[in-house]
Structure formats: C-alpha cells, structure tokens
Amino acid sequence: MKHIRNFCIIAHIDHGKSTLADRLLEHTKTISSRDMQAQVLDDMDLEREKGITIKSHAIQIDHVHKGEKYTLNLIDTPGHVDFSYEVSRALAACEGALLLVDASQGIQAQTISNLYLAIENDLEIIPVINKIDMDGAMIPEVTDQIVDLIGCKPEDIILASGKSGIGIDEILEAIIDRIPSPKGNEEAPLQALIFDSVFNSFRGIIVYYRVVNGTIKKGDKVKFVHTSKEYGADEVGILKLGLSPKQEVRAGDVGYIITGIKNAKEVKVGDTITLVSNPTQEAVKGFEDVKPMVFAGIFPVSTDEFEELRDCMEKLQLNDASLSFEPETSQALGFGFRCGFLGMLHMEIIQERLEREFNQTVITTVPNVSFYAYTTREKDVKIIVNNPAQMPDPSRLDRIEEPFIRAQIITLPDYIGNIMTLCLGKRGILINQNYLTPTRVELIFEMPLAEIVFDFYDKLKSSTRGYASFDYQPLDYRESDIAKMDILLNGDKVDALSALIHRSRAQDFGRKLCSKLKELLPSQQFMIAIQAAIGSKIVARETISAQRKDVTAKCYGGDISRKRKLLEKQKEGKKRMRQIGNVEVPQEAFLAVLKLDD
Template sequence: MSPVASNPPQPGSTDPSVIRNFCIVAHIDHGKSTLADRMLQNTNVVAPRDMQNQFLDSMDIERERGITIKSQAVRMPWQVDGQDYILNMIDTPGHVDFAYEVSRSLAACEGAILLVDAAQGIEAQTLANLYMAMEHDLEIIPVLNKIDLPAADPERYALEIANLIGVDPDDVLRVSGKTGEGVEALLDRVVGAVPAPSGNVDAPARAMIFDSIYDTYRGVITYVRMVDGKLTPREGIRMMATGAEYELQETGVYSPVAIPGKGLGVGEVGYLITGVKDVSESKVGDTVTTKNKPAEEPIGGYSEPQPMVFSGLYPIDGSDYPALREALEKLQLNDAALSYEPETSVALGFGFRVGFLGLLHLEIVRERLEREYNLDLISTAPNVIYNVTTEDGTVVRVTNPSEFPEGKIMEVEEPMAMATIIVPSEFIGAVMELSQSKRGQLDGMDYLSEERVEIRYWIPLAEIVFDYFDLLKSRTKGYASLNWQRQGSQVADLVKVDILLQGDTVDAFSAITHRDHAYSYGVKMTSKLKELIPRQQFEVPIQAAIGSRIIARENIRAIRKDVLSKCYGGDISRKRKLLEKQKEGKKRMKMVGTVEVPQEAFIAALSTDTDSK
C-alpha cells in the first residue's frame, strides 16, 4: 500500500465521494497538535526540512502554552487500496472559552477523532465536545494517545471510552503522536469510517464559515466548508447573516500552505479572499452564497459571540492610552469576539472596558497586547453582566461595579453556568464542599468507571470566573477537570462593596459580591491596602462600605515628628503643650490633605486580588 496519493485532485475538481472531513476533539495537553504533526508527516504535505513541532499552531503563545487558540484547516492526500482520497483535517481549540468555534468546526465535518490521553483518561472538556459532536451526528473514532508513556494504562481507559460511546474496547485505536505508532492505521480508519460529504452540486452555492484570520496584505482570509454548489473567483458573493456583498478574489485550500484553485466544490474545505479589511464582516457560523443566484435558507447554527466576562484594561503610563486604543483595534481585526469601549476611572485614569469570552481569552488578549505592542497594563478584577432592577422598575445592565445604581434596589439578577467536573471518586467530598461554598446547586452525578465520577453543578458564573478552577485544582491535587457553559440566570442577594480612603470612594477597588461574602472581601481589601499604602503626615482611615454602612475599617497611622526631643526633663505641662500643638496641626492637615496612593499599590492590590481569588 502506497500511503500518499500519487496525483491528488486539484481544488474545485474533486469528486465528493473521495473527500473525508474530520476534526480532532481533545482536552488541552492530550497531544492533539503532536498527532496533527505526525499526520502531516505521514501524508508528506510538509517536507522534513520544514517540519517543526506544533506545526499548525502559528502563534508564539500557542507554542509556549501548548494550546490551540485558532482553528486551522489542512488538506492531506492519502491512498487506500490504490484509491486516492482527500482528507480535510480541521484543528479545533480545546478550551471552554472557544466552545462556539469548536461547534462550528464540528458542523463542518462528518467525523471526529475522540483523542484521549492514555495516562489521564477522558476529561470534562473532551466530554463536552464529544456530546457536541454526537449532537451533530458525527462518526466518532475513539483513539488513545501517548501509549508510549510509562504511566499509560490503555486497557483501563479503552474500557472507559467504550462504555461512554457504546463500542467494543478493541475498537479503540492506540497511537503515539510522539513516535508515530498507529498513525497510518488511524488515517486508514478515517477513510473507512467517516462518510463522504453529501451536498447538491447543482443547487445554489452555500458555504459555512468556521473561522477567519486577518492578513496585513490581503485582508480577511475566511475558512469555509462548501455544503452545496460551487464558488469560483471573480463572482459576487453575499454573507447571509450580515447581508454584506463582495467580489470573490481568490479561492483555494491549505495543504498546509495556501494553494490557489479554480474554485471550491461540494464537500471541500478551503479559504476565500474578498479584500475585506474587517473580521466582523466575516462572522464565524455565517453562510456564504452567490449574489446572482442566492440560496434561500442559510446553514443553521449561527449566533453572535457573546462576551461572558468584562475587565478594565488601563495603561500604567497614561500617555500610552492612544497606543492601547490602536492595539485593540488591530487585535479586533483578528478576533471578532473581542469587544471594547472607553471608560475612565478616578484612580487609574483613561482605559477601556473590554469584553472577553472567558478568563483564558482575557489572559491571552492581555499577554498579546503587552508582548506584541510593548504596553504595560493593569487589568481590573473580572466582572460578569448583572441586571439590576431599581425601585422605580428600571433595569440597569451592569458590567462594572461603578455602574451599579445608587439608592434602593429591588433585585439583582446574575448569570448562571452549568459546570461539569470529572474527578477521581476519592475527591467527591472536596468538590462538593467547594461548590456549595460557591453557592452551587448539585444537578447530578454519574460514575464513568469505578474510580472516576462526573459531577454537575449549577453555579453562579461570577464564582467560576474568579477562583473556582484554581481552588478545584488545589483541592483535588490537580486531578479534576472542569468544563462549563452559560445556562440561565437567578435572582441573588448581591451588594456593591466600596472601598473608601479618608471618606472618598476608590472606584478601582469596588466589587459586586454576595452579601454573605461582602464582609470577608471588605476585611481582606482594607488590610491589604493598609500594608500597601505608605504612611502619610496624618492618620488615614481605610473603610469598606455597603451603601452608607461601614462593614470594615483599618487605620494607617500618621508619621509623627519627635517634638519632645528638645525637652530635657522639665515640667510635664510643657511637653503636653507641644504634643497638643502637633495634634492641632495634624487635624488641620487632615482636612486639606489628600491621600497619595502610588501606582504600585494599585497594581499589587488588583493583581494579588485576582490571583488569590
């Protein structure tokens, strides 16, 4: 058997019956990118001298962290029993923040490789993506990776996977992405098990966008999967969700470099270039059709990406504000899910309120801004969106504690999430204790095997985005895996805690929290600021307050000059007179003085707050 097709068909002229579209579903660090590297090598689409680890992960951050952030599509030739086939592999992100992109990538495929680490077993995120793949009726090919590891236990985890998806344990393929063992057998299985794409060649063209990137020279490059009809260069196209119309300049496929072609036909996965300069014009999940003969119905499943978490980004040096705005504009060209608007803070100056898909998205965006644009930034504690109803019935959408309305509040509605935790059964008690302390409600529990259990909690999103994952990892010795998705909302007893310095509110330290946790937040912040703010010439009270009620207080003692140094003995009334004179001066100074809070104190208080939370 010659594994590689001798003369692979050109884009646009491929018979749909020889195309196999598949993706790899895996948790972070289960070896997805390494397996993709071996596939590229075995199909000879990358020359040995050009090969590098994590070939499809083009960003520095992706390589350093070992995660996939952007979807990639690659076309590979393969031959089975003398018949040439085309394999289109769509590499998907593995993190919960990018679940929408994963769902669109799954919709572009007919099959999915369920990749599980043979030393760790199935994880919560993999399970969530597996259920998503099953909803799309994909052919699931179960694979155990990293069988070369000393800690690998393929028999045990093959049984776990077999029970989960209803196959025989012997049907679970064993591969090693590192050594290449079993990869050829996996490619043969893809050809044999994954159905060929179905679509109407003569129908009006319909293509689904599953990702898009921004190229400085060519504008937006849109990744699509053709469902019906054909798209050819120089014809007019229309985006069905936005209604935008363009002329198609180029079509082609990635193998893994761009290969321009005469068009894209049914079942093919490739790219379109229209010269558009804004990624938001080419939305993930949208349907592309032709302008002259448009399709009547778009492909289902499209939705706008909704920010889940908001955080303020401020430059440490105020003069960097225009540079930050420019950097966010450029970053948004590559990331349509990023949303931002200007905001000002009394304490931190000018900055932006930025909406993110989740904490990893926040972390990556901030790191890219600092690294690629040389900015030094402070980010405020992440917040979710609350709907606050005031006494007169007005509903206020709050993304920042400073927007929390004053006066009497009727109710506060907070977003909820369904969290799925997979953990060894010995840690069930620790997970339940933590989840209940975070106001979670148990939704259900299933044993995947004798040793591992899946626990589901309905829990406030605000509790998840702060410190839930870190605490979960520490309480389960790192064995727990977490996946969550937004689900509904609930009315809760939430209050805004303000931090006051000498009676003035410092907006950067305000937080919206549950009434039961407000006191501990107030005590923590006041004691932290007492250590961070230098002593002044006068006494400074640091207070935490809910409305007008003070719930915690610390005092920064005044620096005192030794006014008694010139008194050698003598009458006590003389000393008392000098001390009284100093006391009067301090009182006068306190009335006109303002508290100097150094920038370092803000950075320390905010960063340690988000890290420890």
C-alpha cells in the first residue's frame, strides 16, 4: 500500500486541469498515442463543446520512480462553482491535491474556494503554476499570491505547462514524495466509500468506490450499508481509460464493481460497501448531502412521456448525485418534476443532457430559490416554498424569509465601480474590500440568492470584460418583502409563468414579462389581455388586438345603419368568443422568461 498515491487536480474554471491530466497520462504512457486526444478524460460531447469539465473522472496511472513501481489514482475535477459538489466527492477519495493556478490570470475566486475544501479534508497541497509558456505569464506575481495564500515556500511551487509538457516530471516526483500513502488495513473488515456511479444499459449500474479498509474480491457477497441490500460481485476492477477487471481490489485503491443492479434507487453516493460474511460495524463517514440552490419545474412536452422522463431522470441522477427531483403537477403543463439544481449552469447542463443522452424534449419553468414562509396562525412553523404554487394565502402570511449568500468577487481595481453598481442594484450589502496584490482586489458582498439566480454571472462578466471571478457560499435566511406575481391571460392564471419576486422589483419585472409575452403569443380573433398581478392588484398590462375580418366589405352604398348593424353583430360574436376562447401558450413563452434582458 505504500506505493499507492490518490490525488486530484483542483483549480478555477479554465486554468488547464484537463490539459495537465492529458500530459500526465501521455507521459506515463497510460494512454497510447493512438487513443490520445485533447481533454481525453472528458468523455461527454457536451464537455468538449463547452471546454469545461462537468463530471469528475478517475483513472489509474502506473509510474516507475527510482526503480520502484507506483500506482497513482488521479481524479480530474470540474472548476465551475455549480459543480463544487463533484469536487467535494473527489476530495473525499484522495490524500493530496494539485492546486493549479494560471500564470496569466493569477488566483481566482474558485481557486480559493476549492483550496479551503481541500484543507478541510486534510489534504496535502502541491501548488503548481500552469501555462508558464504563455506571453502574458506573470510568474513572480503569481508566486507571491500563492505564498500569501497557503504560506508555502516559493521553491515548493512547481512551474509547468499542460500544453507543452514542461514540469511534468517534477509534478510526478512531488506527488510521490509529498503526498502520503493511504492509511488502511487490508486484513480489517471491508469498508469502501461509494463516490460515483454510472448506468450501463447492458450491465446495469457500475459503482465507483474507494476502498478504505479490507479487500474486495470477484465473487464476494457484498452489502450496501445504507440500503441494507445484498449483491454478488460479478466483476471488480480498477479504472483505466475504460474498465480494467481484476481478481481483487485492496485497501487504498479506487475501483469499480458490477453487481447487475438495475434500479437506480438502490445506489446512493456516500454509502459504504461491506462484506456479508465479515461486515464492518460502522459506515465510512461520507460527504454531506447536497443542498440544491435553484429550483425549476421540468415537464415533458407531451404528458404521455411522464414515466419515460422519470426513468431518464433516475438514470441521470446516478451519474449526477447533486440533482434532486420530486413529482409535481401544473394546470398549464400537466405532470412533471420539481428539480433542485446547484446553479443556472447546472440546470442548463441537465436540460441539455436529457435531450442528448435520452432524446427527451422538455419544457423548463421559471427557476427560483427556496423560501421559508410563516403564517399568522403558527408563527414558529416554517413552510418551505419551492415554487409559487406553495405560497400561503397573503391574508394568512405573517412573514417570509429568503436565502442569503456570501459572494466573493476577485477582479482588477478598474472595475470596482461597475461591480458595486451591479451588486448594490441586486440588493447586495458590501461587507469587505481588500487588495490581495496591487492589481487584484477582493470584494465580499452579502446578497439574496434570488438576485443572482438569473443573469448575475453574465452581467458580471460583461461589466468587467471577463476580468472578474465569482464564488458563493450559502449563509442564512433573512426576512424579506417577497410577493407572488401571477400572469393572467384573459383573467385566467397561467401557473407556469408565476414567479416569487421582491416587491420593489415586481412592477419592473411584470412590465418586461407582459411586453415579451405580447411579442410571443399568437393573436386570436378576439382581444387578449396580458396582466401581471400581485394578489388582486394589477401591476402591468399589455393588450393583443383581435384579428379583424372586414364584415362591411359587401356593403357598398345604402344606409349607414346597415354597416353599423353588421359591426354590432361582429362585436357580439367577439365577446362570446372571448368567453369560451382559450389562449394557447407556445413553448417559447416559457423560455422567454429565462431570457428577459434588463
């Protein structure tokens, strides 16, 4: 076991984690040159197209150092704040981490956040400055930033380039010399921590785990502690580029097991695998359950596909444990699911994966966060409000609390004014401002999560020309003036377009939404009134005029009363049509709410 090293690569988004992983695999000849491609561990088309890592990927590397053979288990992690749960799972399976910092960009918000996660898990940190061969590389400045941040010596920092392969030998040497080998007892009862799983339509569910104590052999009878279910280990092995079967996987190693499980609910990330014959007395301390930040409804376009969508969601949840969902019904959209996501990018990725991997066309409703409501009758009983339909009646409402976050923004001093304007406009409170270096300033705000859910990140990028990095942690719930805004079409509520919004922003939001709907709804033979209402008070209105048929065309000459009679008759018909007429809401209208430009 002293020849095993488990490590992961952590960094801010786009600092070159996947490229560095490519070079490590190429240098150690883990992957033949024929199989080599850019971002080799990112196996989803979506990851390649967007150039980001969405899933953590584990792979085993064999490396000879000073005549001895070492086994290195590498986990490449995502960098975006929405996927920090993936990072926490990878850290739970490792003893060390490579902290990557881009030489031209310096330390960013997500670098600091991932570093704190690693320190909480007691990992050995190896700082690496990447992209040193770029024209804009600021090696001395970035070295000072890292020394200030983690208190290491400047000579401990490795200079590297994932593109050209500089410094790869030094990184491999540091992994072997600095990262401790896993502690565990091969003779003890089996304890293996599940950190991921994938669905394979031929073989069932493939579970990835890290063995803490004991040994797991092919053919063993195993038990999942959390679900108390027992299975036979049909195949065990380690993770190379594909699955590599072995007779046994020992303590300290990262491996997979195939037991022929078909039901997605039977596997829970963070569960412990043990042997039926010699069970462990205690489960491995797993990682905490994920807390979704953003909630949205996902509905099939046709209601007949509800069960099929449920299957697809369960299979997707295996591969992405941070997705949570429960059934929900809507008057406008029928049966669907209320889903919890870690952020807007996460929501976009899930929607895209449902369409690509499972051929599911879905409608997504307005995303919102979860509020706590208290009624006048029971002031201590909190009601969790995940969507506008769950909001108690305003006459019984005592108060409502919304979640606040601590936002950390790192930027250049030139853009402080723009960021202040943006954050204060989003009801933010400035808590702290300090200069990390003369050219790096860190701003800390406390802000309502509801304000950053929509388009905050895009606005931050455009107002700082991309020179700002953003990271957030949940804080607490605070009392706030939140109102439920309904959209009425001809006096009928469309529940899928309702939104929970701060009262000060409601009128503005209502106006924009009504004018957007006016563009998108097809005109009918009767007049359609689009109204935004808070309770019984209308805060905005637009009108779509009726299509008019020229009923007086056949009257030429004669008395004016003949024309008037025909027009009156048409008016009566339109009035009757309006009472029985239905307004069809096209799918674009639901998506338009997500893309309201300020």
